[in-house]
Amino acid sequence: MVVHSERAIALTCPACQLVQGHEFSLFRLFEPLQLICSCGFSQGHFRKRRKGYELDVLDVNGNRVRMLFSKRELFHTDLINVRSPSSGQKLGYLGSPQVVRETIETDAHSFPEVPTDFSNPPVMRQILDILQDLAIESKIRCVCDRPMVGLDVYADRVELVCSHCASTVRISATTSEHVHSLARVGEIVMEPSYARHLEALKPLN
Ligand SMILES: [Zn+2]
Ligand SMILES: [Zn+2]
Secondary structure (H helix, E strand, O other), X not given: OOOOOEEXXXXXXXXXXXXXXXXXXXXXXXXXXXXXXXOOXXXXXXXXXXXXXXXXXXXXXXXXXXXXXXXXHHHHOXXXXXXXXXXXXXXXXXXXXXXXXXXXXXXXHHOOOOOOOOOOHHHHHHHHHHHHHHHHOOOEEEOOOOOOEEEEXXXXXXXXXXXXXXXXXXXXXXXXHHHHHHHOOOOEEEOOHHHHHHXXXXXXX
């Protein structure tokens, strides 16, 4: 039986929406593998547990997903399609580095291009860090009936967008003042945008 110790995991980053690959050796999983995207966003980690290997990450919409993979699955499968157990949404791939790399290449055209040349990279990194902390504590939410808040990252700002009601919150990310003001925010509650639309549709009598 051949054991492949080199493995790769590729996940779509909720911050920059790009697929980030991480290669690692199973023999080095005595400490958790931190899954940090090249945009600076820390998506979560992959680690050894008593009963298998645990993936604990944020999905594309910023929702926390925890999954367990058996030793057998991890050591002997060339390609695992990683999907969120609750929503069925595709998160990425786990498997042999070569197969994972080839699969990302094939997929590449289907993912949106985003600017990676941020106006102020250190500021953007801090803004994304703060947003990540808020997301982990469920402190970013929309008050519409089916909230699905995602993150759009631009060179100079981040936009929180609820894909259900289209409510949008724009957060500038170019100066340290933007970091300071966001750091003071304890919670981001988004107003459902259709409430305003309904208001506008009221008859003028
Ligand atoms: Zn990223
Ligand atoms: Zn909403």
